[in-house]
Amino acid sequence: MKKLISFIAIFAVSASYAGNNDIYITQSGTGLTMNVDQIGDTNKVGTSQARATFTGTSMTVDIDQVGDSNTMAASVAQGNSTSFTATHTGDSNTTTLALGATGDVANTDFDYAATGDSNVLTMTQGAAATATAGNQDIVVAGTSNNINATCEVVGCINNWNVDGDSNDIDTTQTGNSDHAITAIVTGSTNNIDIDQTNSTGSVSDVVVITSTTSNGTIDIDQCTSGC
Numbered sequence: 222m223k224k225l226i227s228f229i230a231i232f233a234v235s236a237s238y239a240g241n242n243d244i245y246i247t248q249s250g251t252g253l254t255m256n257v258d259q260i261g262d263t264n265k266v267g268t269s270q271a272r273a274t275f276t277g278t279s280m281t282v283d284i285d286q287v288g289d290s291n292t293m294a295a296s297v298a299q300g301n302s303t304s305f306t307a308t309h310t311g312d313s314n315t316t317t318l319a320l321g322a323t324g325d326v327a328n329t330d331f332d333y334a335a336t337g338d339s340n341v342l343t344m345t346q347g348a349a350a351t352a353t354a355g356n357q358d359i360v361v362a363g364t365s366n367n368i369n370a371t372c373e374v375v376g377c378i379n380n381w382n383v384d385g386d387s388n389d390i391d392t393t394q395t396g397n398s399d400h401a402i403t404a405i406v407t408g409s410t411n412n413i414d415i416d417q418t419n420s421t422g423s424v425s426d427v428v429v430i431t432s433t434t435s436n437g438t439i440d441i442d443q444c445t446s447g448c
Contacts, residue, residue: 246273246295253280260287262311267294269317276324278302289313289337299324306332309340312363318344320355326374327352333368334360341367347374353398357381361388364408368392376400386410394418399425406432406439413439418446 243265244257253275257266266284267273273295275282280303284293287310294317297303303326307316316333320326326347333342340363346355355374359381368390372379375398383390386408393416394400400417411434417426426443 243268244273245271246275248274249276251277251279253277253282255280255282255284257284258287259285259291262288263290263292264288265292265294268292269294272296272317272319274298275300275303280304282306284308285310286314287311291315293317295319297321297326297329300326300329302328304330304332307342308333309335310337311340312337313339314341316340316342316344318342320344320346321352321374325352326355328354329374330356330358332358335366336362337366338363339365339367343369345371345373346377347372347396354378361385361390364388372396372400379403381405383411383413384408388412390414392416394426399427401427401429403429404431406430406434406437409435409437411437413437415439415441417443419443 241263242259264286276298278301280300283306285308289311291314293307296319320329331346352374353376355372355377357370357372357379359368362384364386366388371393373395375396377394377400379392379402382405384407387410389412391414395418397419402415415428419426428441
């Protein structure tokens with residue numbers, strides 16, 4: 222299965238300079254290493270109706286899209302000790318990612334980087350199963366980008382860097398263990414919303430923000446329920 226997936230990815234990449242290329246992936250098994258590069262506009266790795274799906278432990282997945290109006294939609298149904306990297310260079314690209322759709326995603330690491338304008342990320346880590354030690358690293362450089370990241374695993378750690386104007390970042394952390402968000406924000410009119418919910422009240426939630434911005438809005442809520 223791993224050899225077949227690699228062949229399909231390479232075949233699609235060879236034609237990707239023209240744009241309008243699609244890659245659909247259904248993968249299961251442990252120890253997968255996958256690298257996908259698409260260069261051009263309106264390319265797709267999965268869609269909202271037919272997501273790329275990954276199931277297995279110790280996976281390393283790296284997907285890079287260079288161009289405008291590209292789409293990435295993927296689900297990691299079960300993926301302990303998995304590293305997933307999504308990188309966009311260009312404008313108006315859309316990424317939707319669900320980690321832990323139907324199984325455990327303990328010790329998963331998700332890295333997202335967008336360089337350009339009007340890029341959108343919607344991601345959930347640990348949606349359907351108890352998991353521990355989730356880590357998200359998000360780097361955004363440009364204007365009017367929209368990030369909506371939810372981490373429902375125990376002991377989630379977010380690190381993100383926003384450089385540009387009019388970006389909208391919404392981050393939510395839930396689960397009954399220590400959570401942490403470390404953020405660096407540079408630019409003007411950025412809107413930052415952070416919610417940390419911990420129902421036990423016996424552990425610590427931490428937010429560290431370094432902000433160099435004008436006319437920005439930062440809203441931080443730490444609560445035991447209903448943030």
